[in-house]
Amino acid sequence: MVKVYSFEACPWCNKVKKYLDSKGVEYEVHDVELNAEDAAACEKLTGDTAVPVLTVDDKNYILGFDKAKIDALLGL
Amino acid sequence: MGIYDFTVKTNKGVEKNLGDYKGKVLLIVNTASKCGFTPQFKELQELYKTYKDRGLEILGFPCNQFAGQEPGSNDEVQTFCRANYGVTFQIFEKGDVRGETAQPLFKYLTEQKKFEGFDENHPIAAKLVEALKQNFPEYLEGDGIKWNFTKFLVDKEGNVVARFEPTTNPASIAKDIEALL
Numbered sequence: 001m002v003k004v005y006s007f008e009a010c011p012w013c014n015k016v017k018k019y020l021d022s023k024g025v026e027y028e029v030h031d032v033e034l035n036a037e038d039a040a041a042c043e044k045l046t047g048d049t050a051v052p053v054l055t056v057d058d059k060n061y062i063l064g065f066d067k068a069k070i071d072a073l074l075g076l
Numbered sequence: 077m078g079i080y081d082f083t084v085k086t087n088k089g090v091e092k093n094l095g096d097y098k099g100k101v102l103l104i105v106n107t108a109s110k111c112g113f114t115p116q117f118k119e120l121q122e123l124y125k126t127y128k129d130r131g132l133e134i135l136g137f138p139c140n141q142f143a144g145q146e147p148g149s150n151d152e153v154q155t156f157c158r159a160n161y162g163v164t165f166q167i168f169e170k171g172d173v174r175g176e177t178a179q180p181l182f183k184y185l186t187e188q189k190k191f192e193g194f195d196e197n198h199p200i201a202a203k204l205v206e207a208l209k210q211n212f213p214e215y216l217e218g219d220g221i222k223w224n225f226t227k228f229l230v231d232k233e234g235n236v237v238a239r240f241e242p243t244t245n246p247a248s249i250a251k252d253i254e255a256l257l
């Protein structure tokens with residue numbers, strides 16, 4: 001399952017979600033402001049506190065809104 | 077009317093009278109989830125950690141009035157944001173800070189300390205002015221808040237002694253804070 005670490009007032013997070021919606025990709029939203037465990041997991045994955053972070057396998061991830069990288073990771 | 081006459085709400089919805097902060101040095105800031113342009117949460121948190129035991133309180137007022145207006149092309153702008161988690165100073169309820177709908181506290185602060193220009197040597201200054209010209213030309217007029225992370229320094233007696241624009245990094249305010257502690 002595709003995971004998107006994000007928070008509500010983050011415009012780049014919303015762009016990632018909208019892009020996935022437009023491609024018909026299902027994903028789980030992990031809100032790093034509302035959920036401390038998600039925040040910790042995201043920081044552990046990336047070593048940073050920035051979002052959006054998109055991951056499929058909890059190892060490889062994409063930070064930020066980058067269509068080309070998202071397409072490559074998800075094989076779109 | 078002084079700073080201690082204002083009552084505001086914390087982000088948990090609890091009413092807080094600013095009179096509770098008598099005897100503290102205050103740094104009052106309009107904050108925003110940071111998306112590349114004005115990344116100042118981290119430095120504010122560092123100031124807070126350094127000076128809170130000596131009587132500094134930082135009061136953060138989240139505001140979305142400048143949201144979604146990140147300047148520059150996508151190539152220049154980081155396409156990510158940082159949430160405000162990790163910040164231990166007090167964050168208040170989200171609200172407006174400029175114009176007719178501004179919270180009374182910010183009307184008061186901007187009356188006490190007028191806009192005296194940006195620090196043009198700051199790396200974001202030129203981009204900020206350009207973004208304002210494009211998106212909110214009227215914001216460049218008058219004394220209202222220009223952008224996220226405008227900082228007001230209040231002494232232990234409640235006098236608003238200084239205003240720092242987004243083009244002043246929190247770390248460089250340390251000496252001004254020390255002088256008041």
